[in-house]
Amino acid sequence: MNKAGILNNSTIDPNKILPMRYPWAREYYKTGVNNNWVPEEVPMMDDIELWKKSPERGGLTPEERRMILWNLGFFSTAESLTANNIVLAVYRHVTNPECRQYLLRQAFEEAIHTDMFIYCSDSLGLDPDEIYSMYESVPSIKAKDDFVIGMTSSIMDPNFKTDTTENIQKFIHDLFGYYVIMEGVFFYAGFAMMLQLLRQQKMVGIGEQFQYTLRDESVHLAFGSDLINTIVQENSEVWTDSFKQDLADKMKVAVDLEDAYAQDCLPRGIMGMNAEIIRQYLEHIADRRLERIGLEKIYGATNPFPWMSEIMDLKKEKNFFETRVTEYQTAGNLDW
Ligand code: FE
Ligand code: MN
Numbered sequence: 001m002n003k004a005g006i007l008n009n010s011t012i013d014p015n016k017i018l019p020m021r022y023p024w025a026r027e028y029y030k031t032g033v034n035n036n037w038v039p040e041e042v043p044m045m046d047d048i049e050l051w052k053k054s055p056e057r058g059g060l061t062p063e064e065r066r067m068i069l070w071n072l073g074f075f076s077t078a079e080s081l082t083a084n085n086i087v088l089a090v091y092r093h094v095t096n097p098e099c100r101q102y103l104l105r106q107a108f109e110e111a112i113h114t115d116m117f118i119y120c121s122d123s124l125g126l127d128p129d130e131i132y133s134m135y136e137s138v139p140s141i142k143a144k145d146d147f148v149i150g151m152t153s154s155i156m157d158p159n160f161k162t163d164t165t166e167n168i169q170k171f172i173h174d175l176f177g178y179y180v181i182m183e184g185v186f187f188y189a190g191f192a193m194m195l196q197l198l199r200q201q202k203m204v205g206i207g208e209q210f211q212y213t214l215r216d217e218s219v220h221l222a223f224g225s226d227l228i229n230t231i232v233q234e235n236s237e238v239w240t241d242s243f244k245q246d247l248a249d250k251m252k253v254a255v256d257l258e259d260a261y262a263q264d265c266l267p268r269g270i271m272g273m274n275a276e277i278i279r280q281y282l283e284h285i286a287d288r289r290l291e292r293i294g295l296e297k298i299y300g301a302t303n304p305f306p307w308m309s310e311i312m313d314l315k316k317e318k319n320f321f322e323t324r325v326t327e328y329q330t331a332g333n334l335d336w
Contacts, residue, residue, distance in 0.1 A: 005234030006096050006227070007162045007171070017097040022230065025098040028223045032105040035219070037212045038112060039119040047205040051124050060202065063270045068203065070265040071190040072126070073134025074141045075213075076117040078182065081145060082220075083110035085178045089155050093162050093171060094227070102223055109216045116209050123205070140264035144186050144257050151177030151250070168238045172228055176247055176293075179224020181254045183217050184289045189262040189278055191217075192308055196271050199307070225292045232294070244295055252298065255279075255286050280304045 003009060006022065020026055053059030060068075091103050121131050135141050152174045154160060162171045191214045198207025232239050262278040269275060280301045287297035303309055 001163075001165065001168070001237075002234040006099065006230050007093065007168065007235070009095065012095050012097075014095045014097050014100060017101065020098045022096060022098055024226050025096070025102045025223070028219055028226075029098070029102045029105050031219055032102070032109060032216070035212075035215055039116040039209055042205050042208050042212075044120075044123040044205040047203050048123055048125075050203060061270070063266065063268060064197065064202065066267075067193055067265045067270070068197070068206070069126075069131070070134070070138065070141070070261075071194055072117060072120060073131050073138060074144070074190060074261070075113070075187070076121070076131050077135040078145065078186065079110050079113040079117065081148065082178055082182055083107055083114065085152060085174070086110065089152060089174060090178075093155075093160075099227065106220055106223065109220070113213050113216070116213060120206055120209065138264070140257075140261040144261055147253065147257055148177045148182045148186070151181070165235070165237055168231065168235050169243050172231060172238065172243075173247070173250075175224055175228050175231075176250065179221055179228070180289050180293065181250065183224065184221045185251070185254050185258055185282065185286060186261075187214075187217055188285050188308075189258050189265070189282060192278065192281060192305055193262070193265060193271070193273060195308065196273055196305075200271060221289075225289075228293050239294075248290065248295060248298060251286050251290060255282050255299075258282050277304045281308070 001008060004011070050059060055061055086103055086107050091100060091107075094100060094103065117131075120126075121128055135145050154170050155174045160167065160170075162168050191210060194203075194207055194210040195214070197203055198211070259275070259279050259282055262282070263275050266273060266275075266278075281304050283299035283301035284303045287299050287301065290297055
């Protein structure tokens with residue numbers, strides 16, 4: 001075990017941030033600050049009007065409403081699950097000060113995202129009891145949440161320490177569960193559906209809120225991946241074939257769960273999206289997530305939504321505000 005690295009480092013004083021050892025953590029912090037936003041900046045008047053309209057008078061179809069409700073139901077509680085894991089588990093074990101600075105920033109962003117779902121529910125006049133219990137009452141949502149919560153059962157023990165090879169693997173397993181699977185896979189079918197709706201100029205307020213959230217999440221995912229990579233580099237004994245296989249197997253289950261969720265959101269396929277194309281997209285992003293942490297890709301699927309990869313590409317994310325949201329709306333008539 002490496003006692004001079006990012007974990008188990010007895011020489012680290014968590015209060016001394018300078019000099020820094022992990023400049024990538026600092027960069028993500030600054031990127032997060034540059035991306036600052038709050039939900040109230042996004043006007044919701046058009047959404048409220050469209051939400052109230054009947055289908056006969058140009059309102060949303062029942063299928064579109066279901067898709068929106070399912071995504072609000074999933075995300076409204078998923079953001080809190082993620083925040084709790086950062087604060088209660090990850091923060092305790094990552095004592096490096098610049099990483100902790102980013103974790104605090106991420107926790108704040110999760111609070112913004114939680115706020116975004118409060119704001120959307122309020123704006124549309126949704127029943128909070130219904131939305132906030134969907135993670136228990138809708139089986140396809142519950143299955144996703146149960147899966148990630150199950151991936152952290154051992155490290156949520158207050159006596160857990162990253163003091164053995166096996167425990168470092170458990171910790172990486174937790175990071176993989178929340179950063180790679182929750183934020184990297186379980187958020188993305190929802191992002192694709194909501195942004196596709198935005199490209200058709202429907203529910204543009206919620207769509208824009210999802211865009212800002214996606215931009216934040218792409219940074220969370222990048223930080224989590226670099227954190228995993230650093231722990232693995234510094235503790236190479238943990239990176240056994242059987243552990244890598246375990247992570248790859250978890251990814252396969254995650255893709256199937258997200259696929260089932262997407263089919264439940266869009267039972268009949270709408271907006272040019274159907275079960276096959278969403279499955280292909282999930283396989284594509286799963287491969288990208290695996291490769292990002294040095295694992296072999298599983299599926300080899302091409303990206304059916306190139307417009308999504310443009311939005312989420314981290315290199316572009318700093319320019320995101322300059323390319324106004326309307327740019328994506330004009331691309332709504334792409335034929336696919
Ligand atoms: Fe979030
Ligand atoms: Mn996040």
